[in-house]
Amino acid sequence: MQIEIIDINKLLPYINNPRKSSNIDKVASSIKEFGFQQPIVVDKNYTIIVGHTRFEAAKKLGLKEVPVQVADLSINQSKAYRIADNKVAQDNYWDFEKLQIELDSILENNYELINTGFDSDELDNLLNKNLKNNDNLKDSEINESDLKGSKQCPSCGYEFN
Known part of the structure; x- marks a missing residue:
């Protein structure tokens, strides 16, 4: 996996993202405290696959550049991954x-x-x-x-x- 640092203005939110970003403030606080520990995953056109909330949090913090991973996925894989990334995290249990x-x-x-x-x-x-x-x-x-x-x-x- 190769991570690139990209101008935030090059990133395009996916217009049909089925998940609403309700934790922007919490994610912004996390980025401020710990730094950007997970890159935003994008396709070759810089459309966001995973990381819409991190993107919004970075904008809120006034970041000019963000780390991204350009994923080599088909359109259907990108759509499925976008859903799976959120669904799988939602199903976790706490010990x-x-x-x-x-x-x-x-x-x-x-x-x-x-x-x-x-x-x-x-x-x-x-x-x-x-x-x-x-x-x-x-x-x-x-x-x-x-x-x-x-x-x-x-x-x-x-x-x-």
Whole structure:
């Protein structure tokens, strides 16, 4: 795989992209914190196959250039990959016990948890949930009725109830 740095204005969003970009702010925050770690995948004409949200986030951040991978895919492969990339990620499950360990470790090391991509309400749920019996729940199954205890971020002082 070869990654090129391309002028952002050369990229063309796919007009029939079936996925709506609702996390532009979160992705922009991620790019700002960690840099551009995943290239935008484009076809030979620089039409975006995968990475529409990264593209929008980069524009929001005022980036002039972005990393891209030019994929050698047929039109049908590009269409299928565009759908599969989003669908496969959507079907993932969290191992909440391991997620709890990772979040606790990040918190103990005074790093901002908001950089994980979870918003404050989600973090509140995750940090206070009894996770041992719920390690196969989908993301959308976290609810406030399972909350207990409280934790405080040592860096920013935010208290999670």
